[in-house]
Amino acid sequence: MAPDRASAPSAPFARLAGLDRERVETRLDGLVERNRFAIAVVFPVTGAALLLASARGWLPDPLAFNPLLVLVGVCVMRLPLVAGLAPLLDRRAALGVALVTAYAYAVEYVGVTTGEPYGPFEYGVSLGPMVEGVPVGLPVFFLPLVLNSYLLCLLLLGDRARLWFVRIPVVVATVVAIDLVLDPGAVALGFWRYFEGVAFYGVPWSNYRGWVLSAAVAVVSASQPSSGRAWSRPTGSTCRPGRGGPKSDAGVTV
Structure with a gap:
């Protein structure tokens, strides 16, 4: 017998419902780990160059001090901090x-x-x-x-x-x-x-x-x-705590 479509959750919502906090934290760790060079080097250097070019009038108006670029760039560079603190909250x-x-x-x-x-x-x-x-x-x-x-x-x-x-x-x-x-x-x-x-x-x-x-x-x-959880690193450990046990640090040491 086919399942009742009205009562069955759609696939995206089913996947979302299946995500617990630990899985989200692990995925965020992985995202930061895979993109650590871009987060730590590419975004800051590019952002600094764009800001200096904007201040000197070298960029056209749509790009000069573009609010969306500023906000998105800052949010990306905050990801390691978010990943590091998430298990402590x-x-x-x-x-x-x-x-x-x-x-x-x-x-x-x-x-x-x-x-x-x-x-x-x-x-x-x-x-x-x-x-x-x-x-x-x-x-x-x-x-x-x-x-x-x-x-x-x-x-x-x-x-x-x-x-x-x-x-x-x-x-x-x-x-x-x-x-x-x-x-x-x-x-x-x-x-x-x-x-x-x-x-x-x-x-x-x-x-x-x-x-x-x-x-x-x-x-x-x-x-x-x-x-x-405490806002400090566990004594004798270089890993940060998580609900499923120690996790590797993704960009920041807490």
Whole structure:
């Protein structure tokens, strides 16, 4: 007897329903592993060349600072971080990420409309779709800066990272140090501009005070303990944990 077509799920939905979290993580690992050279070298070099060419007026308007190219390129380069953190995310950790994302949108909106806490500024280039002057893709720019700094400090501090009064100031200082390089570069390329107090390569000191606040809020949120997985590498292991046992690291060490 033929199966009832009305009750049988279509093939694509059946395949989707059969994908559990571990299989998705494994496939993402494989994707990053197979394309690690493109992610780590081709996309950054190509992106840098396109940005410089755009800033110098060498590209026609459809390509110069193309928002879609910028957003897609950044998302691709974030894949190793996503693959590395995916097995560590439980509900509580996901809630922490959601809170940091909400904070990123909120503080950016306040910054665009009031000039606080970073100082008055405006975007010179659309970083993808914009809503009320805020990039929709803001989390792919904000979260990796904080999370990569956090993970780097966990790696370098070792057991001392368990002490919040050591971990939080070090991570905040790392975020601000990275922004000391990123923000002047973004201003030079025309991504955004400040209206006053251009003390450090076109960037006011108020911007870095704002980043101390934003980094502290984000790091405190990221430091909340998770119920199942820890935001740290297991002792004595070079593999990252997964529900099916250790998995090989796909591009980042957690």
